[in-house]
Amino acid sequence: MPKTTHRADRHPGSRYGNRPTMKDVAARAGVGLKTVSRVVNGEPGVTPDTERRVQEAIDALGFRRNDSARVLRKGRTASIGLVLEDLADPFYGPLSRAVEEVARSHGALLINGSSAEDPERERELALALCARRVDGLVVIPAGDDHRYLEPEIRAGVATVFVDRPAGRIDADVVLSDNFGGARDGVAHLIAHGHRRIGFIGDMPRIHTAAERLRGYRAAMEDAGIPVEDRWMSLGVTSPERVRRAAQEMLSEPEPVTAVFAGNNRVTVTVVRVLAEGSRQVALVGFDDFELADLLRPGVTVVAQDSAALGRTAAERLFRQLDGGLIAPERIELPTRLITRGSGELPPAG
Template sequence: MKDVAARAGVGLKTVSRVVNEEAGVTPDTVARVQAAIDALGFRRNDSARLLRTKRTASIGLVLEDLADPFYAALSRAVEDVARTHGALLFTGSSAEDPRREQELVLAFCARRVDGLVVVPASDDHRYLSPEIDAGVATVFVDRPAGKLDVDVVLTDNAGGTRDGIAHLIAHGHRRIGFIGDLPGIHTAGERLRGYQEAMAAAGLPIRPDWCSMGPTTPERVRGALAAMLAGPEPVTALFAGNNRVTVTAVRVLSARPKPIALVGFDDFELADLLDPAVTVVAQDAPGMGRSAAQLLFRRLDGITSEEPHRVELPARLIPRGSGEIPPS
């Protein structure tokens, strides 16, 4: 830095401000310092910075599957907020495996990340208590932490599902099926609750063969939907508990001669271009990622005395055609 300062004709503090993108330096001075940095091949020593600030300017994000469009949008929003704070984002996918989640979380902590944003796979996160006590800021998103009281950002899953079921009821449906994810997953359980509450509020029965929870593999979803459509009282409408279920349902229903109404939780790419376009209950994935990251940096900026925050964002019904098909 001394060489850079000498070449640019400024003091060491000015070089430090330029390198750390601090305010109070004129554009002309910034240009001269940057030119000196480029000419000398100067690179910031992050190890020295860590010793001085006790911060690594990095955070870790653990989610279910980065290939899922929902989590990709959430991740991008976290990264955007991290970038405005001059922090680097490390990301890993747990594949809904609690052991993999713990391995990733502890690996990030071993690399001295300043904070964590976690989409949980586990139902017990007490293993994180020593890391949090050591100063690692932690925010959970999409699902709450298990047995740990920390900041969390959620979607109103039950409320969004109630709106979707009410929409089908308003279009004349009384036999409405529900296919969801594994019941132990928080979001799946909340969406099932929303379905049950909406049906009960309308005074409608729920037959056991109208509701199926389990893995969202295409084989399982096809079998569940086939059973609902083949029974003595087949469903006339389906609520799909997430975008993977919806995609499989679209493939099955497109091959049937009689149309079946469909509403899916989570939007997905090209949903508006299908025929009919798919009615969905959409989450605000960027909003969730942004809110979680902002909470995290609020803690990193020293706001540690507040009680844990619980932020719940609304879901939004987007009618497009498939949910407006009347019973046949």
């Protein structure tokens, strides 16, 4: 008995009205399979007449090339992955968009996912993207151990980290100058006469938060001001806790006269607290945010260019892809102090 082709195997697990393939197009146009491939890919060596026939068959059948099969054959997917913390965070929108634009200019698509600041989820996502055989990966780390990516990198997946460095592996990373930015911001407050300056920021295990704290300390030390513990509030993330921390600093016997906010979420909450109180307190925040100029007073910030972070990272990624291996590098982008009023208030009381 001859082997039978098992009908049920022809389209396993598919509910689709079978899509036409190149074979179908070839049959309809009365040409060979490879000729269709040539037409679809614009390869030379097809007479105009044949090309026309093939094109007609394509249109008639509504054929669209199956890129999965193409990828399988060619080894490259023309897509890159982006793992970030939260797409809904306004900081990451422009970053993501910038990565997308660079990808687009290289003919690649962008697949992205949010880690929700969960290391395990970051890992899952990154590995899922690798299983899809993305050509490269841009990662905004949530975790601090990225050794799980070693086999992937060895296998040729270009990888660039953004915003925070990779943990326990040597890889390209693009950062803002968190230390310098924070130091400048705090120095700005000091220059306007403040000495009791509060710092509210994220957990120091997060690299950016640690660097900004270091910047704060450096500026204070440069000015010869000893920092008191009660001026610093670390690991504060939820709006409620930021609120409480700010209120505490402001209700001491010798309250702070200025606050440096470690990121935009903190800044916004502090603005709210200050708006409720009567005392005039200076404020500089890390990260710019929309409408900061419309508040009264306008909020002085240390701005980082999130689009530039994304663009730089993506360009670096494609340089890896085009040029083969290059030594991992750490690229630091400058921040910019934008004065709008809140940071120039003199100490009150």
